[in-house]
Amino acid sequence: MIKARIIESGYKTGSPVLRDIDLFIKEGEAVLVTGVSGCGKTTLLLSITGVLKHLLYGYIDGSIRLADLNPLNQQDFYNIPRKIGVVLQDPEKQIAMPTPWDETIFTLENLGYPEEEAVKKTRETLRRYGLIDKAYQHVEDLSGGEKRRLTIASALIHEPSILFLDEPTASIDPWGIRSIREEVKGFRDRGLTTIIIEHKIKYFLDLVDRIVVMDHGRIHSIYENNGVNDTVLDKLLGLGIDSRKAIVIDRERRLGEKLLEVRSLTIGYDKPLVRDIDLVLHRGEVLAIIGANGCGKTTLLKTLIGFIEPLSGEVVCKYKMFYVPQQPDYLFIKRSLEGEVRELYRKTGVDLEAIIDLMPWYERYSKLPPYRLSHGQRRWLSIVIAYTYSKDIILLDEPTTGLDYRLFRMLKKLIDDLRGRGVGFIIATHDPRVVGELADNVVLINSGGAEYIDRWRAVDMLESIAGISHG
């Protein structure tokens, strides 16, 4: 059972993030907490678990009960881990140990389990989550989906009665999402109280009892699962929440001259990862490269730009390319947005005003370090940097990871604007929104090969593999 009455809570006194929260979650209930980025979803999790007060030195004005504990009380806070399991948004930041075995047993060692029992439970848990064969491999060798399973295994090994999942689909491919859906079904069958914090609600609508919608730090509305109809889904979509299956925009686009041609390209590090890739990119075209995590999408982009040598075949291109990594922060050089823009001007000669015009939010944040901008703004800035360097070809690696539908639409607008100016984009992604709303053509990497596929088929494939529940 969770009971939260929060009058105000926040990271700094006087700057509340949450207001007027009144939430009651019954034992065994599955609840989806949703809302756009920055609406306070994660702060709610941090408030309910007491982390905001005891670890982040924020403040919570109100009362909270979690099972039979009061997380706002220091002593009870230390006993919270015995009752709950938490899976955070990014496995990279959650995993603290070098191997799946060490990571999983860590929870039991902390909670004082006898060594023999801890070893037995760890072995069983890793087997249940399909990680027993990789128990002693380095976690860096696991795929994104395996890392996510490892964080779930570590959160559940001590059999808690309440489980929190914070954006479990972030950076996960459709195959990983399907596996998480299976897990959530299992939690319900086992009677676990499950709280899923997620803006891609389309993947979980059939698995939860209630949906709590947050907006600007308050509870905007609460829906019982059987009350979710098309009108509600459209309303949520309007708020910027991914409530609907990805749409495919029918486009009749006249593409420009050929910018790049790839002929019989085989890529990989020591051995071939993908063989015989043939593709063409035209001016103004968006080409989506899709496939599961680890299939070779990033390797292909890095080979095209020349960071990795091709194993065979050729890349024919006389135009300039720019690669934007999945983590946009790698591209930043200066300590403020203003400094970054001035440096772009100094280095590329592109008119300062023209650069600023590409960022409608520039004036408000110009003094901030680029790292302190929001997730969406950092992605935006990274594409602007790419454009000032290359007006021809931009390679984007998973540019929509972690973006809700509102931010996706903003990014889409920017990309549409740039392709209207003649830029060709190659986007590595497993996001059906990119395929349906942005791409002109799609290449699927699968089983070590690459083929062009129809956009409608690609969206259907990505959504059905994930197991979309509504829309």
Next chain:
Amino acid sequence: MDKPSVGIVFIYALTITLLAFIYRSGPPLVIVALINGLTGFTIGLKKHRFIAVLFLITVWALIINAYFVANTGEPVYVFGSIVVREGMVEAVINISGRLLAIAGAALILVSLYTPLEIIKGLESELKLPKIISFPLAYGLRLLPIMQRDYNEIRYARKQRGYRTIPITPNDIASYLQILVSLAIERAIWTGIAIELRGFHHRKTRYRGLRLKKIDYALITILIIQSTLFLIY
């Protein structure tokens, strides 16, 4: 060959770090630097190239700094308009020697054991508090991730037309601000994650030190290095 106990290697690395500061200059510092630098980089260079790169960057920054703030005394070398004086040479040798000794001793520790072996060894052999042993081990877990970050930053800088090998203080600052900002963000979330998995309750399972022959050998080498000041 048997590996020495984690606790002994940790004490060794810690003592070498102290010696690097106690021996401020002269042959004792050079000997300690050479013994540990050569050993550490021989064992650990393949696995932890990143530390070698950081070491070289720091030495380069040190040379630049010494040229501006310690370039005093008799001229030693003259390269056109650049005059290198005794003070600068002395400063570079002394500080590089310290860094080499510390980096070498750290490399010995991190190359011989996995992060978990270190955390468990420190806890069970030295009864080191978890609030010290865990951050140490986690720092090591971060190294491969930081190495990946470093490579990605290199790619990004290459595209933007900047040096990929940091030479000037500006280059170094530009690298560090990304590495540090990412590391801090990771550390905050990992801290939250481990606390929510009961780290507060973690108890030390103390077994004590059980010395082997190789441990005695290492202790002997350490004693020799610690008494060098008697000879010089």
